[in-house]
Amino acid sequence: MIELVGRGIVPGRVRAPALVTREPISGFGGIDVATGTVIEPRHELFGQCFTGRVLVFPGAKGSSGWSGFFQSTRLMGTAPAALVFDVITTKAVLGAIVTRVPTVVQAAPAPVDTIRTGDLVEVDGDTGRIVVIRTDGVAVHSGE
Amino acid sequence: MHLTDEEKRMRDGVEGDAVAVAMDLLIRYGDALQAERLVATRNVAGTMTQPSPAKAKLVAEGGWAKAFAVMNLDSDRELEIPSMRVPTCQLQHGFGADAEGLTRYPADSIRLQEDAESYFTERGVRVLGTCTPYQVGNLPVLGEHCAWMESSAVVYANSVLGARTNCEGAASTGAASLTGRIPYWGNHLPANRLATHLVRAETPVEGFREWGLLGYFVGELVQEARPAVVGSLAPASDADLKHFGAATATSGGVELYHLPGVTPEAPTLEAAFGRSRIPEAVTYGSRERRATYETLNAQGESTEVDFVLLGCPHASLAQVQEIAGLLEGRRLADDVQLWIMLPRALAADALRQGWTRTITRAGGRVLTESCPAMSRAAPPGTRVMATDSAKQAHYLPAILGIEAWFGTTWECVDAAVTGRWRGELT
Numbered sequence: 364m365i366e367l368v369g370r371g372i373v374p375g376r377v378r379a380p381a382l383v384t385r386e387p388i389s390g391f392g393g394i395d396v397a398t399g400t401v402i403e404p405r406h407e408l409f410g411q412c413f414t415g416r417v418l419v420f421p422g423a424k425g426s427s428g429w430s431g432f433f434q435s436t437r438l439m440g441t442a443p444a445a446l447v448f449d450v451i452t453t454k455a456v457l458g459a460i461v462t463r464v465p466t467v468v469q470a471a472p473a474p475v476d477t478i479r480t481g482d483l484v485e486v487d488g489d490t491g492r493i494v495v496i497r498t499d500g501v502a503v504h505s506g507e
Numbered sequence: 508m509h510l511t512d513e514e515k516r517m518r519d520g521v522e523g524d525a526v527a528v529a530m531d532l533l534i535r536y537g538d539a540l541q542a543e544r545l546v547a548t549r550n551v552a553g554t555m556t557q558p559s560p561a562k563a564k565l566v567a568e569g570g571w572a573k574a575f576a577v578m579n580l581d582s583d584r585e586l587e588i589p590s591m592r593v594p595t596c597q598l599q600h601g602f603g604a605d606a607e608g609l610t611r612y613p614a615d616s617i618r619l620q621e622d623a624e625s626y627f628t629e630r631g632v633r634v635l636g637t638c639t640p641y642q643v644g645n646l647p648v649l650g651e652h653c654a655w656m657e658s659s660a661v662v663y664a665n666s667v668l669g670a671r672t673n674c675e676g677a678a679s680t681g682a683a684s685l686t687g688r689i690p691y692w693g694n695h696l697p698a699n700r701l702a703t704h705l706v707r708a709e710t711p712v713e714g715f716r717e718w719g720l721l722g723y724f725v726g727e728l729v730q731e732a733r734p735a736v737v738g739s740l741a742p743a744s745d746a747d748l749k750h751f752g753a754a755t756a757t758s759g760g761v762e763l764y765h766l767p768g769v770t771p772e773a774p775t776l777e778a779a780f781g782r783s784r785i786p787e788a789v790t791y792g793s794r795e796r797r798a799t800y801e802t803l804n805a806q807g808e809s810t811e812v813d814f815v816l817l818g819c820p821h822a823s824l825a826q827v828q829e830i831a832g833l834l835e836g837r838r839l840a841d842d843v844q845l846w847i848m849l850p851r852a853l854a855a856d857a858l859r860q861g862w863t864r865t866i867t868r869a870g871g872r873v874l875t876e877s878c879p880a881m882s883r884a885a886p887p888g889t890r891v892m893a894t895d896s897a898k899q900a901h902y903l904p905a906i907l908g909i910e911a912w913f914g915t916t917w918e919c920v921d922a923a924v925t926g927r928w929r930g931e932l933t
Contacts, residue, residue, distance in 0.1 A: 372539035387730065387760070392880065392902040396561075402905050404806070424730065424760045427656035430676030431554075431578065438561045438577070452731060452760065453673040453693060456539045460532070461581045461678050 364494060367477060369447075369470025371491040372456060377465050378485045378496065379444035381478045383419040384408045387450070390458065391428030399441030417484050418443040419474045422450030429454035434461035445486035447474045447493060467491050508537045508690075509544045517686055525589055528582040529682035536679055537690035546691035549593045550647050550670075552640050552655040553680025555579055555632065556623035557600040557881070558616040566619065571626040579681025588685075591631040595684040596645050597624075598657045599638040599821070602884065603851070603876040609844070612884040632684075636876040637850035639749065639821045641668065644852070649771055652695055654683035658760075659753035659820045659898065665763040667748050669771040671695045674762050694763055700772060702765050702779040704729045707788035708738030710796050716915040717796075718747040719897040722754025724791055724799040731760040735779040737767055738791070746823050753820050754897035800932045803897060803913040806904040807928065814889040814909075815923040817916060818848035819878055819896035824856055826916070827873070831862035833920040839870035840926030844886040851875040871923065880906055893922040893930070 386407050388394070393403045399414030414436070423429045436442040446459050446466040459466040465488030474493065478484060479500020486493050510518065518534065520527040533545060555575055565574040569585065576582040601620050602612045624634050635643055638657050647653050647670035655661050655672045656679075664670040673693040675683070683689045693699055706728065712721050725734050734755070743751070743766070755761035765773035773779035817830055830847055839845055847866065849857065854875050857863045863873045879885045880902045885892065893912040894900050900913035912922070914930030922928050 392905050404905055422731065422760075425757060426658045427661065427674045427676055430678060434578070434581070434678065435559070435561045438564075450731060451540065453540070453675060453679070453690075454760070457536055457676045457679050460535055460539060461676075 364496065365477060367470040367472060367474055367493040369467040369491045369493065371465070371467050371488040373459050373464065373466035374488045375465035376485065376487045376489065377417070377444045378483065379415060379417050380499070381419050381480060381482045381484050382408065382411060382413050382416040383475060383478050383480045385421060385475050387422050387424035388420050389425035390423065390430070390432035390454070391426035393425060394432055394436070396432055396435040396439050396441060399436055413443045414441045415444050417445040417447060417486055419447045419478050421475060422448050423452055423455035423458060427454060430458035430461050433458040437462050445488070447486060449473065467493055508534060508542055514545060514688065523589060524584070525580065525586045526685050528576070528580050528584065528586060529685040532581050532678060532682045533686060533688055533690065537692070540690050540692045542690035542692035544691050545688040546652050546695055547687055548652045548654050548683055548689050549687060550645065550651060550653040551591070551593060551595040551680050551684045552598055552645060552653070552657065552660060553579070553595065553675070553684060554598050554600060554656065554677055555627055555681065556597050556620050556634065558619045558623070563619060571623060575681060579677050581678045588630060591684040593684065593687040594633070595631065596633040596635045596640050597627065598635070598640065598660065599877050599881050600636060601877055602874070602882045603636070606874050609872065609886060610884040611887055612882050635850060637821045638878070639850065642821065642823060642853065643850045652689070654680050654689040656680050658756035659749070661762050662752035662756045662764065663749055665694055666752055666765065666770050674760070700763060701733065701781040701783060702735035702773070703732040704734045705786050705788040706734050706736045706791055708736065708740055709790050709792045711739045711741065713741035714915070715747055715750055715895060718743060718751040719754045719895070720796055720799050721791060722751035723758045723803060723897045724795055725764070726755035726757060726759030726761050728789060729759055729761060733763050733765070734761065735765040735767060735773060735776065737776060737788070740766070743769065744825065746826050749820050750896070757898040757901045797932060803900050806900070807891065807910045807912040809891050809910060810928040812891050812893045812912065812922040812926060812928050813843055814886055814892045815843065815845040815919050816848070816879060816892060816894045816896070816899055817846070817919060819894065819899045822847055822849040822853070824853055827853070827857045827862050828860070829916060830920065831865040833917060834869040834871060835865055837869050837924050839923050843923050843926050845871035845923040847871060847873050848878045849873065849875060879903060883907065885909065891928070893919045893928055895919050
């Protein structure tokens with residue numbers, strides 16, 4: 364079990380498998396809200412669905428539509444289960460608030476280096492704690 | 508976060524439920540950002556009339572009050588929406604009636620948008636219908652605190668005008684319009700307006716395409732950071748700066764750049780960095796230029812072009828004049844459509860100058876309010892697009908599943924007239 368500690372910015376606690384990327388994500392032009400899928404052709408998550416998963420990513424990029432697009436995933440029932448990111452911008456922070464899913468930012472050790480896609484993680488937006496409960500990830504962790 | 512007495516009164520509902528909900532959102536948002544306080548603004552640019560499936564559903568359930576409450580205030584409560592407390596404009600939205608029949612964009616959405624315009628203009632919103640409010644009268648001054656969304660407008664306001672805004676969203680601008688407040692964070696603080704990266708152009712940068720290429724390179728390089736750019740830069744027109752900023756905000760998340768000697772907060776290179784050490788410059792040379800061009804043009808295979816899109820961000824009058832000049836006495840190839848997007852206020856001027864007639868005689872269209880990326884619709888059957896906008900070349904293949912070519916305005920007009928993409932980097 365690995366524990367990461369950051370700052371919770373949207374309350375709530377959820378347990379779900381992780382979807383991890385080292386690349387920032389666009390909202391507008393980057394995701395399809397109807398299917399909860401990353402649609403930016405050159406993105407390493409291209410074609411992957413984040414619905415019901417803990418989306419672990421460095422931060423937001425692109426248009427100011429970011430928050431509105433993630434808000435729409437909530438309204439369309441395709442939202443991630445939780446958000447975990449590092450770079451604090453108005454886009455990503457407002458996006459987390461209107462998506463209303465548990466969100467932890469700036470956790471240590473660095474989430475994109477520590478959590479792997481497929482790991483079962485628990486995100487606590489009240490305490491800022493992230494626990495990797497079971498590692499099913501595509502790569503083996505060092506130091507485990 | 509520290510609140511003034513007036514802000515506490517707004518939070519507590521003295522100014523009505525909608526204002527209280529707006530203040531609650533700003534408090535949650537400001538706390539999450541770790542802002543020390545809010546700052547007063549009298550300049551909000553947001554989006555509320557833009558039709559979308561989610562919004563249409565909300566309007567059907569509870570009218571525009573419900574749509575505004577949910578989308579622009581993050582509220583589930585029924586609210587009566589008062590007049591905007593501070594000057595607020597609507598940015599670009601969906602296609603207007605002038606695009607009806609040219610695309611599969613639903614006529615229902617056009618009607619829905621017209622309905623929205625009635626509702627929101629009654630509440631004081633100025634429907635500018637453009638991603639470039641600064642081109643049609645909303646021109647914030649040096650140091651003015653704004654709450655704007657639209658990444659290309661934000662980077663222009665911060666960099667070219669020296670106004671201060673973060674890249675806001677539909678919910679934060681909605682809350683700002685009813686409270687006249689926005690978190691005092693990020694670009695509002697002088698210390699956060701200094702350059703962080705230095706880029707030196709060692710290959711000449713002159714003309715619209717070159718500024719777009721440089722911007723796309725710089726955005727990818729610095730991501731969310733603040734570049735200062737020096738080197739072999741020809742004097743930039745307002746359109747060049749508009750395109751450069753939009754490209755930096757598309758490939759990265761740039762909200763503020765400095766061109767020493769050009770942009771107002773950087774009279775010199777030293778001023779751009781303040782007391783910080785000036786970092787070693789990253790070179791933008793012929794190799795970087797070519798790599799950027801190839802990245803932008805990696806989304807085209809067929810050279811048979813059927814759609815040409817100009818005016819992203821929305822065209823200036825000088826750009827429309829240039830395009831009209833290139834189309835004078837010529838005729839578009841069969842089965843090719845050419846659209847020039849611009850604000851409705853400028854379309855009136857383009858008509859008066861005779862440029863619109865020249866463009867429509869050639870078979871092109873001058874369209875207002877929106878763009879294919881925003882409305883997610885191109886002419887029916889579009890397979891291969893050409894554009895002089897790095898931003899549209901980046902977004903449209905993902906949004907519409909089409910191929911895209913990026914080049915000069917001249918190359919795009921040539922593609923419209925011949926039906927062939929013959930663009931190249933020399």
